Amino acid sequence: MPSAQNGRGKPRGFNDMRNILHDYLTDLHDFQRIAIAIAKGGVAREAREIDLTQPSTWEFSGFSQNGEDGIIDILKSALREPNRYFLEIGSADGVQNNTTWLLVSQQYHGVMVEGDPAKSAKARRLLAGCGIGVRFESRFVTRENAEELLQLCAHAQPDLFSLDIDGNDYYIAQALLNARLRPKIVIVEYNSIFGPQRSVTIPYSPDFDYRKANPTRLYYGVSLGAWQKLFGAAGYRFVTVERNGVNAIFADPAQFRSGFLDAVKALNYAENTYQVSASGKRGEEQFALIRGLELVEV
Numbered sequence: 001m002p003s004a005q006n007g008r009g010k011p012r013g014f015n016d017m018r019n020i021l022h023d024y025l026t027d028l029h030d031f032q033r034i035a036i037a038i039a040k041g042g043v044a045r046e047a048r049e050i051d052l053t054q055p056s057t058w059e060f061s062g063f064s065q066n067g068e069d070g071i072i073d074i075l076k077s078a079l080r081e082p083n084r085y086f087l088e089i090g091s092a093d094g095v096q097n098n099t100t101w102l103l104v105s106q107q108y109h110g111v112m113v114e115g116d117p118a119k120s121a122k123a124r125r126l127l128a129g130c131g132i133g134v135r136f137e138s139r140f141v142t143r144e145n146a147e148e149l150l151q152l153c154a155h156a157q158p159d160l161f162s163l164d165i166d167g168n169d170y171y172i173a174q175a176l177l178n179a180r181l182r183p184k185i186v187i188v189e190y191n192s193i194f195g196p197q198r199s200v201t202i203p204y205s206p207d208f209d210y211r212k213a214n215p216t217r218l219y220y221g222v223s224l225g226a227w228q229k230l231f232g233a234a235g236y237r238f239v240t241v242e243r244n245g246v247n248a249i250f251a252d253p254a255q256f257r258s259g260f261l262d263a264v265k266a267l268n269y270a271e272n273t274y275q276v277s278a279s280g281k282r283g284e285e286q287f288a289l290i291r292g293l294e295l296v297e298v
Contacts, residue, residue, distance in 0.1 A: 030126055033095045034104070037062045041069055041101060050074065053263050055240035055249075063100040066244040068162075068187055072098065075185050075239070075251060076159055078260045085155040086110035087183070089141055089172065090164040094123030098162040098187055108159075109133030111152050115140040115165070142206045143168065146175040157182045157255075164189040164247075167208040170201040170222040170230065170298065177234050184255040186231060192245045193286050194223035196269040200295040201226050218279070219290045224248055224269060226298045237261050245270035 041062020048070065051057045058074040059067025076082055084106070088099040091112035102108035109131055114120040120138035128134065135152060139145070150156060161176075161183035163169050169188060194200055201222045202208065210220035227248050228238050236250040239261065253261055271282060279286055 027125065030093070030095060030122065034126065037095065037100075038104060041105075045070065045073065052260070053265050055264060056243055056267055059242060062105075063096060064098050065096060066246050067242040068098045068247055069101045071240070071242060071249055072102065072160060072185065072187070075249070078256050079159060079184055080255055080257060082159050082184075083155050083157070084108045085153075085158040086160040086162070087113070087149065087153055087158050087181075088160075088162040089113045089149070090115075090162070090166075091120075091123060092116075093119040094127045094136075098164075099160065100127065102160070103127060103131045103134060107131050109154075110158060110160075111135045111137055111149070113137045113139060113141060113149065141165065141172055143171040143175045143204060144206065146172050147179040149176070150179055150181060156180055157184060159183070160185045160187070162187045166210045166220045167202070168204060168206075170226060171204050174230060177230075182252065184252050186236065186250040187247050188227055188250075189221060189246055190224040190227055190241070190248045191218070191221040192224070192270070192272040193218050193275060193290065194225075195283065195287060197225060198223045198295075199225035199229055200297055203294050203296050214290060214293060216279070216289050218275060218286070219293050229298060238266060239264060240266040241268070241270050243267065243270055244274070245272040246274070
């Protein structure tokens with residue numbers, strides 16, 4: 001009996017085998033990425049010459065885009081009572097974010113939230129076996145549903161909360177704080193195009209997408225000043241920004257050893273090196289690229 005054929009004359013199952021091979025090669029590539037991140041991070045971590053008063057000396061990158069892995073590493077070591085738990089919104093595919101280093105090297109547990117279902121599925125496939133009690137949640141977080149995330153968390157006071165969604169970040173953080181999320185360490189992305197003085201964010205839109213909002217892709221997120229107001233009003237201490245000018249770090253003083261945060265000399269502001277390189281402009285010349293677009297003062 002002739003073998004069953006598909007519409008192009010290939011035996012049934014050919015596409016299935018091709019998809020299996022594609023997934024295998026993709027996963028193999030991603031596991032190599034993980035191995036490289038672990039090796040890179042391990043070398044960088046040991047190569048640091050740490051000055052506990054200078055956050056720039058804390059930095060290293062294993063899975064983080066910038067120096068966040070190193071900053072988290074030092075801050076968590078100064079916590080009074082760590083619970084080894086995290087919540088990250090915008091965790092991507094798990095190979096580049098702010099919590100995978102904790103999961104892989106420290107056996108932390110927590111919740112990784114990612115709006116892209118394919119990326120969330122990949123993170124689950126790659127990392128589920130790396131630790132106990134890690135949840136991979138695929139959802140597009142809005143101001144309206146942010147509070148639901150707390151129902152997924154084992155701790156309302158996680159050691160670390162990381163937020164990077166290139167859009168409604170301010171409104172999501174505000175909603176979670178109002179819902180009684182009280183992380184010990186907070187890492188949030190700021191948009192340096194707004195400069196060090198403005199206290200602004202974009203208008204709220206539940207389906208905001210920075211890729212569609214403006215051709216420059218520079219119209220998104222929150223200024224550093226707005227983050228400082230929001231977290232300052234909630235009793236948090238501004239710790240520093242990292243040197244590439246992407247993330248701001250805040251800490252709950254009550255959760256840290258006495259005197260630790262008082263001694264820290266913050267890097268108060270840095271321009272986003274990637275945006276400067278892409279636009280070829282700095283400061284107000286860069287802001288001029290989105291001048292006239294609506295901003296909300298906070």
